[in-house]
Amino acid sequence: MTFAPFAAIFIIAWLWVVLRNLEKGITFVIAVLPFGMFAAISLAGLSLLLANFLAMLTIAALVVRRMASRTSGTTVMLPPESRYLVFFAGYALFSAFILVRLFEGDFLVFPLNLNAGTTQVSISYPSAMWLLRPSGSNLSQSFYILLSCGFFLAAISAAKRWGSHVIEFGLVCAAWINIILGILDFLALDDLLAIIRTADYSLANQQQMGGFARVIGGFSEPASFAAASSTLTAYFTMSALIGRKSRDVVLATGNMVCTVLAFSSTGTVALLGAGVLILLHARGFLTNTLSRTFAHALVILAAAVVFATCLFVLLTPATDLISDMIQRLILEKRNSMSGIERRAWAYTAFVAFWETWGLGAGAGSLRGNGLLSVLMGSVGLPGVIAFAGFLYYAVLKPIGHQDAEIQRMFYASRVSSLTLLCSMLLSATTADPTLLLMSVAALAAVSRDASVRVSNNLGRDEETAHQPGMPLQGTDMRS
Template identity: 40%
Template sequence: MIFYPLSLAVLGIWLVLILRRLDDGFTMAIALLPFGMFAAIALPAVGGLSVIASSLVAALTGGLVIVASLLGRGAPVLTAPTIVLGIYAAYAAFSAVVLVRLFSGQFEVFTLARSVQGVRINPFFASVPVPLRPGSSNISQTFYILLSFLAFLTFKDSLRRRGVAWGDRALAIAGTLNITLALMDMAKLDPILEQVRTAKYALANEQSMGGFARIIGGYSEPAAFGGASAAFFAYFMAAFFASRRGRDLVLGVGNGLCTIAALSATGFFAMGMAGMLIFFTALPAILRPQRRLVVIGSIVGVCLFVSGICLLLAFTPLPDVAGSLFERIFLAKADSSSGIERKAWAMSGFTAFLETWGLGAGAGSLRSNGLIAVLLGSVGLPGTLALAAFLWLSVGRSWRGAEAGTYQAARAGVVALLAGSALSGTSPDPGLLMIVFCAIACAIREHQEVPAPARAGAPAPREGRAGLGRTA
C-alpha cells in the first residue's frame, strides 16, 4: 500500500470533521469530487489500483455510519431505490466473481489494463484484444460499484436527518473547487496540480485544439473534466431558475465556461442535453405573466445579448474559429484514431453481451465505450435493467412538492452525467457524483411521501413549504 504526501492531510481533516459530526465526512467526500485524479492510496497488490480520495473518504464515512447505526443511531431506511441499487451492486459483484470465470477464454475483449501486449487489429490505436479472463480490474470495479451502493444508502439517510440544504452546500463547495482547479490549469500551475494528480491514469494535460489549450482541471483528461463540469452546470443552472440565487447563477455559468474550456464532445453533448431539460422545465415559469419591470429587463437583456453576438460575428474571426472547432470536435471525431478505437470498444461490449447470452462478461472484465455497450457487455441485461430501474425510481418521475427546485436540479445533474456516459462512458459504476444527485432527489421524495411518526404530545406539523431543506 502506497500513501501519497497529501493523503495524511486529507485523512487528518476528515478525522477532525467526523469527530465534530459524523455526517460531515460526506461533505468532504463531495468537496473532493473535482479532484478526479487525486489518489489517496495505491494498492500494487491489486494491479496498481488507485483509490481516489473522494471515494476513500466516502467509504470510510459510510462504513462508520453503518457502525453507528448498529450501535443505536438507527438503521438506514431501505426504500425501493435503495433495494434496487443493492440488487444492481450484488449482480455486478456476482458477475465479476462468477460470470467472468464461467465464460473465461471463450471470446476476446479489450481489457482495462493498458499494458496488455498482443497483436493489433488496427494500426490506428494501441488497444489489443485478448481472451476474456479474470483480473485485478474485476476487483477494482466491484469495489467502486459496492461503494456507490454504500454511499447512496448512508448519504441519503444523512440527508433525511439533516436536510437537503446541507447536501446543496456541499455541492456548492465542489462546484467552486472545480472552477478553481480549472483556473489553476489555465494558469499552468502544474507544479501545484501535480500534488493532486497522483492516480495511475494517463495524464492528458498538453492537448490543444484549434490553437486553444484543452483544460482538464483536477481530472486526467478533457472528456472527464468536461462531463463533470457539465453536471455541475446543469445542477446549478436548474437551481438558479428555481431559486433565483446569485450563487447558483455564478456557479452555473462558471462551470459552463469550464465545460467549454475542455473542448470535449462529451462535455458539450452533456451540457446541451441538460440545457434542453432545464429550458423546458423552466418554460412554464418563463411564459407566466410577469411584472412590467421584469419584462422590460428581460427584453433589454435579450437585445444586449443579441447585439453582442452580432458584433462578435461581424468584427472578429469567431465564426471561422467556431466552425473549425465544431468540425474537429464533432464531425471529424468519428474518423480520428480516438473515434475508431472507441467504436471498436463499443462493438466489443455488444459482442460480449451476445457471447454471454445476455448475462454479461463481468464488471471490470472489458473496456467498452458508451453507457449501453458498457452495461450490456459488463453486467448484461439483468444489471442494465436494475440500474435503469434505480434511476427511474430516483429521478424519473416529476415532483412538484416542497424543494421541487432542488429536485429538478438533481435530475438535471443526472441527465448531464447520463448524456456524457452515453457518449464516452467506460465503466458500469454509476459514479459518486451521480449517487449524490440521486440521493438528494430520493431524500426529497421520501421526506414527503413517508412522514416520520408523530411523537406523543408533539405539535402537529404546519402546512406549507416547511420542506426538508428547512431542517438544515
C-alpha cells in the same frame, strides 16, 4: 504502497468535520469530487482517489455507528430506488467473480488495462485484445461499484437525518472548487496543480484546439472535466431559474465556461443535453410568479450575453475556432483514431452480451464505450434492468407536492443527473455509476420523499378537519 503527503491535510480536515457531525462527511466527500486526479494511496499501479478513500471511511463510520446504536429486532426498509441499486451492486459482484469464470476463454474482449492485451486487432488504433479471463480489474471495478452504491445509501440516510442541505452544500463547494481548478489550469499553473495530480493516470494537459489549450481542471483529461462541469452547470442553472439566487447564477456561469474551455465532444453533447432538459422542465420555473426585478435582470443578462458574443465573434477569430471545433469534435470524430477505437470497444461489448446469453461477462472484464454497451457487456440484461429501475425511482418518477424549495432541489438534481447520464452514454468505459451521479440522484430521491411526506401530511390534515364530530376549520365551538 505510496501515500500522497498533501492528502493528509484533507484527511485531517475530514476528521475535524466528522467528529463534529458524522453526516457532514457526505458533504466533504462531494466537495472534493473535482479533485479527479488526486490519489490518496497508490498501490502497484492502482490509484485510490481522495474522494473514494474518504467515501469509504465515511460509509464505514456510518455503518459502525448504526450497528452500535441499533436495537434488537430493528429492520431496515429500503425504498424502491435503493432496492434496485442494491440488486445492481449484488449482481455486479456476482458477475465479476462467477460469470467471468463461467465464460472464461470463450471470446475476445478489450481489457480495462489497455497495455495488458495480447492481440492487436487493427493498425488504426493501439488497443489490444485478449480472451476473456479473470483479472484484477474484476476486483477493483466491483469495489468501485459497491462504493458508489454504498455512498448513495449513506447520502440518503444523512439527508433524511439532517436535511437535503447535507448534499446540496457539498455540490456548492464542489462547483466553486471546480471553477478554481479550471482557472488554475487555464493559467497553466502546472507546478501548483502537480500537488493534486498524484494518480497513476495518463495526464492529457497538452492538447490544443484551434491554438487554445484544452482545460482539464483537477481531472486527467478534458472529457472527465467537461462531464463534471456540465453536470454542475445543469444543477445550478435549473436551481437559479427556480430559486432566483445570484450565487447559483455565478456557479452555473463559471462551470459552463469550464465546460466550453475543455473543448470536449462529451462536454459539448452534455451541455446541449442540459439545455434541452432545462427547456423540457420549463414549467418548473415559468409557473412560479416572476418578480419584476428578476424578469429585468434576466432580460439584461440575455442582452449582455448576446452583445458579448457579437463582440467576441467580430474582434477575435472565434468563427475559425468554432468551425474547427465542429469539424474535429463532431464531423471528423467518427473517423478519427479515437472514434474508430471507441466504436471497436462498443462493438465487442455488445458481442460479449450476445456471447453470454445476456448475462454479461462480469464487471471489470471488458472495456466498452458508452454506458449502455458497458452495462450490457459487463452485467448483462439483469444489471441493465436493475440500473434502469434505480434511475426511474430515483430520478425520473414524477414529484408529488409542489413546495417551492423541494421543487427547486428535485428538478435541479434531476436535470443534472440526466446531463451526467448523457455524457456517460457517450463516453463511459466502465459500469461504475460514479460518486457524482450517486450524489445528485440521492438529492433527487430525498426531495421526492420529502414531497410525499408533505403531501401525506396535508392529506391527513384535511381528513382530520372533515371527520364526523370534529369542527371544520374556522368553526366556533361556543356557538
